[in-house]
Amino acid sequence: MAGRSKTLTYGLPAVGLVALGLGASWVWADQPADRAETPPRAPVESPGALGLTQASRFIGATGLVEPAGEAVAVAVHSGGVVAEVAVAAGDVVGAGQLLLRLGTRAFENELAAARAAVDEARAQRATLVAERGMRRAEVDAAAAEVASAQAALASAQSAADDAQNRFDNAAAIDDPRAISAEAVASRRFAADGAAAQVRAADSALAGARANHARAAAALAMLVAADGRDGPRVREAGQAVERALAEQALAQTRLDLRRVVAPAAGRVYAVDVRVGEYAALDGGGVVTLGSADTLHVRAQLDEVDVVRFEPGAPAWASPRGDGSARWPLALHRVEPRLVAKTSLTGGVSERIDTRVLEVVYALPPEAAAVYVGQQMDVFITAQREDSE
Numbered sequence: 458m459a460g461r462s463k464t465l466t467y468g469l470p471a472v473g474l475v476a477l478g479l480g481a482s483w484v485w486a487d488q489p490a491d492r493a494e495t496p497p498r499a500p501v502e503s504p505g506a507l508g509l510t511q512a513s514r515f516i517g518a519t520g521l522v523e524p525a526g527e528a529v530a531v532a533v534h535s536g537g538v539v540a541e542v543a544v545a546a547g548d549v550v551g552a553g554q555l556l557l558r559l560g561t562r563a564f565e566n567e568l569a570a571a572r573a574a575v576d577e578a579r580a581q582r583a584t585l586v587a588e589r590g591m592r593r594a595e596v597d598a599a600a601a602e603v604a605s606a607q608a609a610l611a612s613a614q615s616a617a618d619d620a621q622n623r624f625d626n627a628a629a630i631d632d633p634r635a636i637s638a639e640a641v642a643s644r645r646f647a648a649d650g651a652a653a654q655v656r657a658a659d660s661a662l663a664g665a666r667a668n669h670a671r672a673a674a675a676l677a678m679l680v681a682a683d684g685r686d687g688p689r690v691r692e693a694g695q696a697v698e699r700a701l702a703e704q705a706l707a708q709t710r711l712d713l714r715r716v717v718a719p720a721a722g723r724v725y726a727v728d729v730r731v732g733e734y735a736a737l738d739g740g741g742v743v744t745l746g747s748a749d750t751l752h753v754r755a756q757l758d759e760v761d762v763v764r765f766e767p768g769a770p771a772w773a774s775p776r777g778d779g780s781a782r783w784p785l786a787l788h789r790v791e792p793r794l795v796a797k798t799s800l801t802g803g804v805s806e807r808i809d810t811r812v813l814e815v816v817y818a819l820p821p822e823a824a825a826v827y828v829g830q831q832m833d834v835f836i837t838a839q840r841e842d843s844e
Contacts, residue, residue: 518755520773520832525750530741534713539731546726549748550718556743557716564711571704578700582693585679592676599669606662613658617651624648723748725828751819752788755834756812759794769837771817776831785817
């Protein structure tokens with residue numbers, strides 16, 4: 458070891474120290490410079506920061522812009538393929554104005570069949586009504602036939618009585634020289650024949666009366682004794698009413714293929730296109746709301762509800778523009794707390810947070826505000842925080 462070189466003893470550690478220093482200097486030079494980044498938007502300033510009052514006297518909330526009366530998701534009355542979309546987002550429509558139309562071919566055929574059924578039912582009733590005259594004529598003819606048969610029976614009865622009387626007179630003569638047996642027999646045959654004629658006339662009268670009864674019954678089915686419609690005409694009238702009801706139902710089904718605006722307002726969204734299938738249970742296809750007044754629905758955290766006073770002054774600013782500050786007018790307070798639906802993702806925020814929803818009306822000077830836009834809302838608190 459005594460002969461070890463001084464170069465190895467002192468040179469190698471020196472080279473290592475130099476290499477360490479160079480490496481440290483390179484690492485230090487590659488460090489990124491710490492530069493202040495400009496935020497994407499100016500942070501929201503509370504009213505207290507503007508010198509209005511102490512910040513603890515205000516409740517901060519997140520608001521969502523909605524049309525007055527809330528947006529209405531207009532749905533279809535029945536499912537079908539969209540044949541026409543008559544509006545676009547941003548259009549102002551009136552009550553009853555067409556929004557969209559579904560395919561109508563099958564429903565038009567159904568209406569045509571219903572109309573044909575109505576025409577057929579009406580024709581059948583008209584035929585029965587026209588048949589009344591013929592049935593009355595049949596009754597009159599049957600009555601005349603009955604009268605003729607009665608006359609024929611009376612004549613036959615008279616002839617039979619005469620023939621029977623002549624036979625009785627001849628049979629009462631005992632002297633064969635006064636009348637021959639052949640004459641007596643002839644009168645007997647004549648009386649029997651006359652009696653047969655009476656029976657035939659009586660049978661014809663019964664047949665005439667039966668024909669008259671059938672004709673009267675057929676007429677009674679068409680017209681009652683008091684002049685009103687008979688059973689067959691009433692039944693035909695009911696058939697007409699049923700056919701008209703089916704026609705009205707078919708017309709309603711066809712009309713419901715047209716989706717119209719339930720009230721005047723502005724179209725905020727159209728969620729269906731021509732050729733797409735609009736399902737009955739698929740929710741709204743056109744979003745409609747007030748075209749004039751806009752509201753802000755503010756969600757107050759449940760811990761701030763005790764400090765909330767409905768009549769307290771309130772302001773709103775759009776996200777990204779803290780310089781714009783509009784006074785709000787209270788519209789209504791939803792009288793129940795609901796689960797919070799708009800979460801910020803903060804570490805301290807609980808997913809089971811409940812909020813009180815308060816609806817304010819934006820002033821007319823609130824420009825460039827859109828439905829669905831988030832707003833920063835500040836409400837004067839009833840009392841300061843205890844902290």
